Amino acid sequence: MYITITPQKLGGTYSQSSADFVGYLEKENQGLEQEDMEYFFNQYSDEISAKDVIKEIDENTAKLKKIEPKFYSITVSPSKYELNRLQNSSEELKRYTRELMKDYVSSFNREINGRPIGIDDIKYYAKIEHQRTYKGTDFQIKENQPYASKILQLKTDIRKIENGTMTGNKDEKEKEIAKLEREAPHQQDGKRIVQGMAKSGNQSHIHIIVSRKDASNTVSLSPGSKYKASETEMHGKTVKRGFDRDSFFEKAEKTFDKNFGYHRNFAETYQARKDFIKNPKIYFAALMKLPTNEKALAFKMMGKAGVPMMPSIPVTQGQLAMKIFKGLRRGVEVAIKSSSIGI
Numbered sequence: 001m002y003i004t005i006t007p008q009k010l011g012g013t014y015s016q017s018s019a020d021f022v023g024y025l026e027k028e029n030q031g032l033e034q035e036d037m038e039y040f041f042n043q044y045s046d047e048i049s050a051k052d053v054i055k056e057i058d059e060n061t062a063k064l065k066k067i068e069p070k071f072y073s074i075t076v077s078p079s080k081y082e083l084n085r086l087q088n089s090s091e092e093l094k095r096y097t098r099e100l101m102k103d104y105v106s107s108f109n110r111e112i113n114g115r116p117i118g119i120d121d122i123k124y125y126a127k128i129e130h131q132r133t134y135k136g137t138d139f140q141i142k143e144n145q146p147y148a149s150k151i152l153q154l155k156t157d158i159r160k161i162e163n164g165t166m167t168g169n170k171d172e173k174e175k176e177i178a179k180l181e182r183e184a185p186h187q188q189d190g191k192r193i194v195q196g197m198a199k200s201g202n203q204s205h206i207h208i209i210v211s212r213k214d215a216s217n218t219v220s221l222s223p224g225s226k227y228k229a230s231e232t233e234m235h236g237k238t239v240k241r242g243f244d245r246d247s248f249f250e251k252a253e254k255t256f257d258k259n260f261g262y263h264r265n266f267a268e269t270y271q272a273r274k275d276f277i278k279n280p281k282i283y284f285a286a287l288m289k290l291p292t293n294e295k296a297l298a299f300k301m302m303g304k305a306g307v308p309m310m311p312s313i314p315v316t317q318g319q320l321a322m323k324i325f326k327g328l329r330r331g332v333e334v335a336i337k338s339s340s341i342g343i
Contacts (some may be wrong), residue, residue: 001253001268002077005223005245007069014069018057018209021073022050022206025207026125038090040125043098052208053125060123060211062218072223074208076100078256079268080201081301085260088203090128096259097126103251104223109242112219116280122221124210132203133196140186147184147192151177166310223248247268266290267298 008015029037040048061070076097078086086092088095101124105117112121134141154173160166161173184192188200214221225243249270257264266272266287276283287298 001079001256001270003076003084003249003252004073004075005071007224008073008077014067016066016070017054018071018297019054021071021209022054022057025129026050028129030129035148038128038130041094041097042125043101043119046094048125056123057125057209057211060213060215060217064212064220065104066111069222069224071212072210074104074206074210074223076206076208076252078205079301081265081268082256082260082262083202084206085262086204087132090200091226092260093204094126095126096256097208099255099259100252101126101208101210103248103255107244107248107251108221108223109244110219110221112214113217117159117214117219117221119215121216121219122210123213123215124208126206126208128204128206130202132199132205134193134199136195141195144184144186144193148194149178151180154180154204246257265294265297265301265302 008018008021025040034176035251039046040053042048043121057071064070083089101122102119105119105122108117110117136142154177157166157168158170158173161168161170181192186193188197191197197327210223212222221243223243223245225241253264253268253270256262272283272286275286290298
């Protein structure tokens with residue numbers, strides 16, 4: 001499970017309207033018949049129009065400054081292993097979203113009128129998407145880049161030969177291009193993976209737009225708070241504040257596992273990935289204690305995500321060379337950002 005929470009920005013400033021972002025999320029509906037479209041939904045309603053989403057989000061921004069986010073984007077990307085557990089991606093992910101947003105509100109250290117905030121205190125809209133394309137940050141694109149650069153240069157040379165500004169054998173250069181296309185390390189359906197190419201397989205994921213202000217348009221709720229849980233004085237009153245991202249991410253996995261009977265591998269857990277980044281020695285020590293089958297699956301998952309693997313993982317902590325783990329850590333950070341292995 002890979003979950004991100006981001007304030008929406010246009011360049012260096014926060015978006016003053018949700019129109020552009022909502023329009024972006026409508027891209028998959030272009031050219032589809034009405035019965036095939038994916039609509040926005042919230043906790044209680046389905047088939048909400050993009051126009052209504054924009055209106056509701058944009059009008060729920062009382063007293064927010066231009067330098068403050070008006071809304072946040074939550075993207076939830078289940079891994080292929082998690083998606084394989086689902087029978088009906090759209091309907092089951094919709095059900096999961098509604099449970100996930102309960103986890104979201106419970107992760108706030110906030111009160112409204114003396115009570116903890118609940119699901120009815122937030123204003124959000126979500127949409128299921130089924131397609132993804134390769135981005136420049138994906139490890140497949142990065143590792144194919146040397147081949148892409150050579151191919152581009154050869155194509156430039158061919159154009160020069162054709163217009164007479166360069167001498168050379170066009171056929172030989174075309175053969176070299178074909179050879180590089182075949183040798184590129186990452187292929188999909190027999191073709192070199194390039195930026196913008198649609199990813200194969202089940203790519204279903206969830207986009208959620210959640211207003212910065214509560215449903216009453218009076219209380220500010222920021223999941224970007226630097227505080228997990230604290231108190232501050234405001235207008236002469238003690239006010240709780242904070243959002244616990246660690247708690248939210250952990251609840252998100254548990255909710256998925258409980259709802260769909262999913263057995264989460266060690267390598268998929270938020271805590272394990274967090275340990276890898278902060279203390280790889282502890283991570284690999286725990287990994288080596290797993291039963292053989294679970295350990296094999298963990299390595300398979302890491303490999304699929306582009307995490308660099310050592311030929312053999314040392315068992316004792318004394319053998320864990322830190323310079324190797326620094327490289328591994330960098331690899332995992334890239335993989336977490338460009339795939340669906342991490343939260």
